[in-house]
């Protein structure tokens with residue numbers, strides 16, 4: 116019996132040739148491949164600037180430093196996300212103000228205004244599992260209260276909100292290229308996209324030791340640079356992104372068609388074009404289901420079992436934090452089923468058969 120992995124990276128002859136081309140170029144850091152990849156990412160997203168960095172976490176840290184995020188500032192963020200979403204702001208001394216989720220697992224916009232205080236400076240919506248958050252409403256609240264919006268697009272490269280590519284709607288958007296992501300560079304990597312010229316210039320400097328040119332350092336910065344081999348790989352991956360996302364959507368449609376009514380399946384809003392980084396089902400018997408699938412050679416994941424407002428790194432610093440009932444209920448029931456850009460429909464059916472068998476159908 117062939118094991119069905121939760122996700123899988125694409126590597127073909129063109130990817131290998133791109134890596135080799137970069138290896139043989141004699142240029143290794145922030146050179147032609149990286150510049151071309153940045154231009155292609157900006158064009159794909161529809162923003163003026165795309166700034167590559169060593170990870171989502173580090174390029175967002177550079178962003179927050181460029182924004183002047185400081186102790187006492189508050190940023191509204193859903194608890195139900197990967198822990199890194201809030202790491203950069205915590206490193207700046209700011210406070211994450213947690214908000215609950217709706218049934219798409221994105222932030223519940225109805226609660227947004229009630230979380231705003233005189234110290235709030237920004238909102239950090241996460242397009243979790245590849246489903247866009249309700250950005251018009253987020254941006255409406257942000258405009259009313261003069262807040263910035265950073266879209267966490269780590270799981271949503273290529274997703275669309277009312278026809279627009281995510282990352283281009285907020286003031287800032289950030290991508291991750293970690294191997295499991297929809298768009299990967301087969302290693303760590305990230306990218307900030309924005310139309311803000313001044314912040315883009317600051318982030319570019321902070322990424323590379325505060326330099327404007329080789330010998331002039333305008334400010335103390337960091338090394339958050341990107342390399343040519345991964346730039347070359349990313350350029351090939353970007354060409355395939357839409358096709359892989361389409362396939363992910365077809366897999367999600369099959370899961371939904373076969374599993375709706377058997378187990379809890381996620382909704383997709385009419386204005387959303389989700390890209391299904393994960394296909395997350397819900398069951399009160401989640402742990403038993405995960406074991407049952409494992410025994411049948413099917414890998415699954417839990418994204419995420421511990422809500423961030425209950426993580427020791429957070430509670431030690433920011434207690435007391437009010438409860439978030441929907442998040443706390445979801446983390447006990449969610450299970451991510453296998454999905455990736457090349458998954459065979461016969462494997463999708465095998466997963467559906469096993470889930471149906473577990474549910475007695």
Ligand SMILES: Cc1ncc(COP(=O)(O)O)c(C=O)c1O
Pocket residue numbers: 170171172173196197199200241267269270290291292293303304305
């Ligand atoms: C929603 C979300 N935000 C941020 C990150 C951080 O990305 P990176 O690992 O590139 O720093 C991840 C990746 O785990 C993520 O899934």
